[in-house]
Amino acid sequence: xxxxxxxxxxxxxxxxxxxxxxxxxxxxxxxxxxxxxxxxxxxxxxxxxxxxxxxxxxxxxxxxxxxxxxxxxxxxxxxxxxxxxxxxxxxxxxxxxxxxxxxxxxxxxxxxxxxxxxxxxxxxxxxxxxxxxxxxxxxxxxxxxxxxxxxxxxxxxxxxxxxxxxxxxxxxxxxxxxxxxxxxxxxxxxxxxxxxxxxxxxxxxxxxxxxxxxxxxxxxxx
Amino acid sequence: xxxxxxxxxxxxxxxxxxxxxxxxxxxxxxxxxxxxxxxxxxxxxxxxxxxxxxxxxxxxxxxxxxxxxxxxxxxxxxxxxxxxxxxxxxxxxxxxxxxxxxxxxxxxxxxxxxxxxxxxxxxxxxxxxxxxxxxxxxxxxxxxxxxxxxxxxxxxxxxxxxxxxxxxxxxxxxxxxxxxxxxxxxxxxxxxxxxxxxxxxxxxxxxxxxxxxxxxxxxxxx
Numbered sequence: 151x152x153x154x155x156x157x158x159x160x161x162x163x164x165x166x167x168x169x170x171x172x173x174x175x176x177x178x179x180x181x182x183x184x185x186x187x188x189x190x191x192x193x194x195x196x197x198x199x200x201x202x203x204x205x206x207x208x209x210x211x212x213x214x215x216x217x218x219x220x221x222x223x224x225x226x227x228x229x230x231x232x233x234x235x236x237x238x239x240x241x242x243x244x245x246x247x248x249x250x251x252x253x254x255x256x257x258x259x260x261x262x263x264x265x266x267x268x269x270x271x272x273x274x275x276x277x278x279x280x281x282x283x284x285x286x287x288x289x290x291x292x293x294x295x296x297x298x299x300x301x302x303x304x305x306x307x308x309x310x311x312x313x314x315x316x317x318x319x320x321x322x323x324x325x326x327x328x329x330x331x332x333x334x335x336x337x338x339x340x341x342x343x344x345x346x347x348x349x350x351x352x353x354x355x356x357x358x359x360x361x362x363x364x365x366x367x368x369x370x371x372x
Numbered sequence: 373x374x375x376x377x378x379x380x381x382x383x384x385x386x387x388x389x390x391x392x393x394x395x396x397x398x399x400x401x402x403x404x405x406x407x408x409x410x411x412x413x414x415x416x417x418x419x420x421x422x423x424x425x426x427x428x429x430x431x432x433x434x435x436x437x438x439x440x441x442x443x444x445x446x447x448x449x450x451x452x453x454x455x456x457x458x459x460x461x462x463x464x465x466x467x468x469x470x471x472x473x474x475x476x477x478x479x480x481x482x483x484x485x486x487x488x489x490x491x492x493x494x495x496x497x498x499x500x501x502x503x504x505x506x507x508x509x510x511x512x513x514x515x516x517x518x519x520x521x522x523x524x525x526x527x528x529x530x531x532x533x534x535x536x537x538x539x540x541x542x543x544x545x546x547x548x549x550x551x552x553x554x555x556x557x558x559x560x561x562x563x564x565x566x567x568x569x570x571x572x573x574x575x576x577x578x579x580x581x582x583x584x585x586x587x588x589x590x591x592x593x594x
Contacts, residue, residue, distance in 0.1 A: 241492070272492055
């Protein structure tokens with residue numbers, strides 16, 4: 151049932167990911183790999199985070215999609231460098247794709263790169279791209295039971311964002327049960343409830359991300 | 373970048389799928405493969421459809437999840453046979469998994485089997501399980517641009533359900549743009565806007581599904 155094709159692919163992927171990471175480290179760039187289902191609000195969160203961090207950091211975005219450049223157009227409209235990767239069917243980004251995207255960016259001019267992975271709660275989980283952290287978004291309409299059904303992604307996430315909290319009254323979402331499930335799977339991960347569109351709760355997330363970027367870009371200040 | 377591992381796996385899968393299909397045809401059972409993102413409302417739609425069709429057809433459900441038996445418990449609570457498949461990480465069901473689920477059901481006592489695939493807009497698209505039709509659900513909170521980003525699933529779907537229309541006022545969802553995108557990708561597919569929780573719009577969907585099941589179970593009446 152479980153065909154054993156996983157390992158050799160992951161080995162190749164990890165090797166290239168390590169090369170990506172070495173290159174990013176050399177430039178002191180923090181790479182965030184953002185994971186979520188389609189429509190959970192990845193692009194909206196990226197746009198809201200850019201708005202609050204662009205005075206402080208030089209930011210670029212790598213957009214992963216099966217098809218289309220809808221998202222990278224939105225980022226570029228904000229005057230932020232964006233590279234679109236179309237996977238042509240693959241349900242996740244691989245490190246070789248990110249390598250090519252890094253080639254297209256001027257790394258000497260960046261502090262933070264946000265990778266928007268393909269919308270998917272499963273496939274991107276296993277693929278290390280060279281990122282400093284994976285962060286995942288769950289949105290309220292998806293339901294509080296998702297950590298039970300998709301434990302892997304909640305386990306690899308350094309932080310968990312609960313988006314669209316402004317729609318809480320419309321949905322039967324049990325935030326307490328959700329937090330408990332996340333904690334059971336990943337006790338270290340902070341949970342940030344927020345609304346990327348109204349801005350509510352964004353400050354704590356932005357502070358956390360800034361702390362991560364600072365730790366990497368100014369290693370001598372610690 | 374695109375490692376060529378896809379084809380041999382699909383060949384094996386298709387062979388077992390054809391066996392599943394022959395077995396279902398022999399019993400006059402219609403198999404529906406239901407696809408959607410996590411939280412789009414697959415289980416809710418299945419429960420609502422069962423409620424409206426259980427007097428007319430003998431129904432069973434095959435639940436695909438990475439982990440947990442949350443969904444099959446909900447189905448069984450309605451007195452409907454349900455088989456849980458845990459893929460242990462795989463982002464889609466394969467025909468070998470469905471074969472084992474069919475083994476666990478009494479096929480002589482069924483007219484309709486609904487397969488709830490793993491929540492994912494990408495991976496399940498390519499895998500034929502022996503189903504009579506794939507049907508997909510998009511929910512309003514996911515956004516109207518999803519056909520542009522995940523064209524494959526909209527192309528393989530025999531019908532497209534737009535769920536959670538009761539939340540339309542809360543989200544910036546352009547139903548006209550959505551319908552146009554679906555039509556561009558798949559002109560034959562009907563679109564059923566509905567709310568599985570309030571019941572609004574369900575009747576048209578249920579009629580369509582009943583028509584499909586009837587065509588298969590009573591081939592001589594046509």
